[in-house]
Amino acid sequence: MRTLYYACAKRTRRVSFGTLLLLFATVTVAEIEPEELGTVTLSPPQPHWLVSLVGGDGAYIWDGDTGEMQGKLNISPYTSGVVIDQKREMIYVPGSYYARRTYGERTDVVTFTDFATLSPQTEVIVPTKLAAVFHRAVINPIGEDFIGLYNMTPAMSVSIVDVAKQVFVVEISTPGCALVYPASGRRFMQICGDGTLQLITLDRDGRESQRVRSAVFFDPEDDPVFDYAVPMQAGWILVSFDAQVYEVTVADEISVAEPWSLLTEEERGENWRIGGHEAIAYNSEKDLLLTLMHQGGEYGHEDPGTEIWGYDFANRRRGYRLELEEPTTTIAVSADEEPLLFVVAPSSRALQVRTAVTGRLLRTITETGSPTLLQRF
């Protein structure tokens, strides 16, 4: 091939470059079967997959077992969580969009994205009230057929979308109570500014049928609970700024167990604190609670962690302490029996994959675009 090219060039010095390429292509066609252009479809999701949201950019899907990127979801600049519906093989992406990017008519939608193609299939228009709160719990499933979207204008409410019928159902006013934490059945829980929890039940049509409130169990002024709660089998784990653990059981009513502390007096004396954006993670299969810890003063609840502490949750006993090379604000753990721990390494724009049980580093995924939120499958 190279010989032919040079020979042509010698004979016709004024021949255009395009002509030469044409000759090249002609010869190539003759010798090699042309490759077929196509697009990959996504295989069924695996327990070690992870979604990482990069603010204003998109959401990446990673395989923690290989470190390979699987694909990317389109999101809006205001999207901070998605719902993965395994049954319908769909991902529900909430978003706010302006006609002219930053101005013009605003439209809020839930985009139904096909899992295999990662392409929009349909969308449901919702009230233009989606909360611009960078928090995973702004959207969550409620039962099998509904999702709830947290609104803030700053009046607080929740929009209900029927994903089976693909329609917006209703906006439920929730003054003083924030976010959407799914509970069993058609229920969702909220954390309220008066130190209580709220539980709202939907009827078959997705409209509110019952609303109950817990007793006051924490002081939002003196020791608020993190708004980042983690799910356990029959409810939720809430942790306060001062490392008090509240185990919340949710059925028809809400019950909160007596709190216990993640810190010993000695650790408290050394000023160890929980801090970060997604600073708590829990795997129910191993009953393993993970927290991001740092040493610092008051108001450090958003400060990055320098260590990860792993707890045997049922026995309220700490297992390992893992010192991090880079302080971070965001961790996540997979939900399976052999859980992986994902740690954002913000300075190097990487994502570490570790065994959750021991903290051992398995691999580092680079060029991840500095994720701000992680979401497990």
Place this chain on the structure above:
Amino acid sequence: MNKLIALLDARVNRTTRSLAKRLSRRGFLARFGTLLVGVGAFPLLPVVREAAAANDIPELGDPRSCDYWRYCGFHGSLCSCCGGTLTQCPPGTEASPVTWVGTCRNPSDGKHYLISYNDCCGKTYCGRCYCQRSEGAKPVYVPSKANNILWCFGTQSHSYHCTVALVYGESSQPA
């Protein structure tokens, strides 16, 4: 409101440029709740009338530095670095009249002041002079003290650009 801003800005223009100490904050302004949904009602609230008296505040520090005393509960980009000032939004942006609030101690007079953190909206994120102190900040279920929310409410667009810090009045309760 414009007069108040003008007064405050004139005051700020006389600031000295030495490093402010990192300071503590104190408690809490009564929760905004749903009353603030009606943005037009905001100038009628008691907190704004109180602010009219806060027109002669001794200043110390650099409004382009995260250590500046008014930024004790700040989270975002400083508008002072984005074409705006401590109290004025950059050109082409729109100030959100609904805010989160901090209580910061002024090192010049030792007094505590209510600080309103107003987001400037309608352009993409400025990205300069990022500042996060979060002293006294609360989770999102206490919205009036939550700084992880885009506070571009009551504006044409809720695209966040940067944040200013206005004194609303003197606080009677220290940290």
